[in-house]
Amino acid sequence: xxxxxxxxxxxxxxxxxxxxxxxxxxxxxxxxxxxxxxxxxxxxxxxxxxxxxxxxxxxxxxxxxxxxxxxxxxxxxxxxxxxxxxxxxxxxxxxxxxxxxxxxxxxxxxxxxxxxxxxxxxxxxxxxxxxxxxxxxxxxxxxxxxxxxxxxxxxxxxxxxxxxxxxxxxxxxxxxxxxxxxxxxxxxxxxxxxxxxxxxxxxxxxxxxxxxxxxxxxxxxxxxxxxxxxxxxxxxxxxxxxxxxxxxxxxxxxxxxxxxxxxxxxxxxxxxxxxxxxxxxxxxxxxxxxxxxxxxxxxxxxxxxxxxxxxxxxxxxxxxxxxxxxxxxxxxxxxxxxxxxxxxxxxxxxxxxxxxxx
Numbered sequence: 323x324x325x326x327x328x329x330x331x332x333x334x335x336x337x338x339x340x341x342x343x344x345x346x347x348x349x350x351x352x353x354x355x356x357x358x359x360x361x362x363x364x365x366x367x368x369x370x371x372x373x374x375x376x377x378x379x380x381x382x383x384x385x386x387x388x389x390x391x392x393x394x395x396x397x398x399x400x401x402x403x404x405x406x407x408x409x410x411x412x413x414x415x416x417x418x419x420x421x422x423x424x425x426x427x428x429x430x431x432x433x434x435x436x437x438x439x440x441x442x443x444x445x446x447x448x449x450x451x452x453x454x455x456x457x458x459x460x461x462x463x464x465x466x467x468x469x470x471x472x473x474x475x476x477x478x479x480x481x482x483x484x485x486x487x488x489x490x491x492x493x494x495x496x497x498x499x500x501x502x503x504x505x506x507x508x509x510x511x512x513x514x515x516x517x518x519x520x521x522x523x524x525x526x527x528x529x530x531x532x533x534x535x536x537x538x539x540x541x542x543x544x545x546x547x548x549x550x551x552x553x554x555x556x557x558x559x560x561x562x563x564x565x566x567x568x569x570x571x572x573x574x575x576x577x578x579x580x581x582x583x584x585x586x587x588x589x590x591x592x593x594x595x596x597x598x599x600x601x602x603x604x605x606x607x608x609x610x611x612x613x614x615x616x617x618x619x620x621x622x623x624x625x626x627x628x629x630x631x632x633x634x635x636x637x638x639x640x641x642x643x644x645x646x647x648x649x650x651x652x653x654x655x656x657x658x659x660x661x662x663x664x665x666x667x668x669x670x671x672x673x674x675x676x677x678x679x680x
Contacts, residue, residue, distance in 0.1 A: 335393070336365040336418060337438065338501070340411030342404045343425040344373040347382045349543070354386050356428040366434070367393040369414050371407035374400045405510040405517040405664060408494065412504050413669035420504060422518075423540060424495040427453070430539035437498045440533035447503040447530025448522050450492025451538025461626075463544040465634055466551055468625045469642055470544070475618060477576055489574060492532060494518035496540045503530060508663020515554075516561035520661060523572055548641070555645035556652070563653025568661045580643040581650045587611065615639065 339357070343350050350370075360366055368390065372379050380396055387394035397410050412420055419441060423429065433451070440449040455467035469475055492498075494510075497518060507524035510517045526532050545551035559580065566573025586607060593604030615636035622635030 334365055335367050335416040337367070337421055337434070337498075338411070338415030338417035338419070339366060339368045339421045339423070339434075340371065340408060340415065341368065341423060341425060342371045342373055342407030342411070343375065343379060344401075345375045345377045345379065346425045347375070347377050347379040350379065350383060350425045351386070353423065353425055353427060353429070354383065356430075357434075359431075360429070360434045361390060361394075364393070365417075367395070367416060369411045370394075370396045371410050372396065372398050373402060373404070373407050374398075403512055403514055404494070405512040405514070406668065408517075409509040409665045410668050412501065412509050412665060415501055418501055419498055420501050421498045422494045422496075424542070426543040427495055427540040428456070430541065433538050433540060437496070437535050437538035440535055441498070441500070443531075443533070445531050446533045447525045447528060448492050448497065448499040449533040449535050449538075450490075450498070450522075451496045451535045451540065453496055453540050453542035455544055456541045459544065460546060461628060461630065462548070463546055464626050464628075465622070465631060465638055466544040467542075468622050468631070468635060469638055472621060472625060474621050475639060475642075490532060490534050491519045491522040492534075494521075495542055496538060497522075499525060500530075503528060505665065505669075509665025509669075510663060511661045512664045513561060513564070513659055513661065515557045516565055519562075519572070520565060521663070523569070524663070548638075552641065552645040555642055556649040559646035559649025560653040560656070561649075563650050564656075564658045565661065567653070568658055578650070580646040583611075583643050584647045 339360070341350070341353065354361070354368075357368075361368055368387075370383065370387070380398065383396070387396060395414060397414060399407060399410060408422060411422070419438065421434065421437060437449060437451055440446045452471070454471060455464050459467070494517070499521070503525045504521065506528060507521060510521050513520075522532055545554060559577075562573070562577045566577070590604040590607035590611075593600035594608070596604075618639050619632045619636045622631040623629065625631075626635070
């Protein structure tokens, strides 16, 4: 790492890079290594919020932060979750632009400049970039990556120059926001899934735009077990329906597709069993679904470059839709948690821009 300039004043900092971590010291060190060039710049500060780690995270990263002087700060909190951690980062930030990246990511060269570029337009309030798996990731992680990012299976809502059926909302694994806009909307809520979508949505409600920065790549480690991935999908589906009930403007039709697919599938099976005219309709639905699953298999094989994908991607797609649909049902029937921005809890005078000492 290049020796940074010491004693940077608050007025010199343009970008505050915020990372919230919990028990991922090795991954965090990898992320910081991928950001060496950016951290050497005198207008960039990094704020690490440790969410109660028990793996000596702070001790292990302190040598990296030492050379940064006052441009590197570590804030410790109890197990309060990523939303609270990111709010502490906003409260402590000195930059006009606050950038978020997850511990399990590696920044592609040129990432920060590409993510900052959209803000040359004064109407852009928040921006995000795409994520992808590492080329040497295990096969399961690459299959999950395809099913989380492939245009055919997501419509591009997670990150594409064009989307189909849903609006793009930057996610906190790769996101930049004007600090004044983040403060104005009250920061992140404290739910553990969807808090970034809510922040993004609320920033656009201020009259600002959300931008997609296609060249701001991060490599993102995916779930490496099917059970872990299924739990993630369930929680995502539940959070999306909670958000939709809280604010109908957030419930794009695309997010109801998994539940609609399984409802149609079960209806088709019942129609086939009933016989007669309903049977024709049921068979038509099943044939159309089989054709779509075959297309997913071919597209997955093309993207993942492994023959297993021909069979695995359609099956994993069905599992994905089932887990998300079950989460949607839970989101429809359970109590909506507090979804208000919680920045005021760590920054009582948020509207005035004064933060409590971290």
